[in-house]
Amino acid sequence: MTVHDTAALLPPVPALRDHCRALALLEAILRPDPAHRRFTFHARWTATEELAAMSNGSGDEYAIVFAPAGALVVGFDHESPMSPYVGDGPWPGVVDEVPDVFHRYLEPCTRDGDGFPAMTVCLP
Numbered sequence: 001m002t003v004h005d006t007a008a009l010l011p012p013v014p015a016l017r018d019h020c021r022a023l024a025l026l027e028a029i030l031r032p033d034p035a036h037r038r039f040t041f042h043a044r045w046t047a048t049e050e051l052a053a054m055s056n057g058s059g060d061e062y063a064i065v066f067a068p069a070g071a072l073v074v075g076f077d078h079e080s081p082m083s084p085y086v087g088d089g090p091w092p093g094v095v096d097e098v099p100d101v102f103h104r105y106l107e108p109c110t111r112d113g114d115g116f117p118a119m120t121v122c123l124p
């Protein structure tokens with residue numbers, strides 16, 4: 001399965017945003033302590049952007065930026081053979097098709113000052 005196959009399975013951006021909000025709301029109800037939540041949603045991440053995120057506490061995570069230009073999904077699977085820590089940076093092609101308007105969101109994905117995004121999937 002390719003990233004394009006996966007993207008085709010996702011709902012349209014407004015429905016994806018609603019799903020992410022619902023997951024974060026359920027998580028907040030079921031886990032009142034924010035330290036124990038896996039799913040979060042920041043409705044006012046910036047003046048024009050929202051952010052949905054998941055972290056399972058074991059090194060796997062994703063973030064979805066909802067921006068006026070659309071959505072960007074970035075994920076990291078710590079056991080993936082595509083991990084940038086297996087090689088010398090992102091797997092070839094992972095960030096090649098990211099439109100310029102989304103490039104600024106890739107910088108926060110950089111970990112430990114190593115200079116490359118910690119991601120195994122990126123869906124613009």
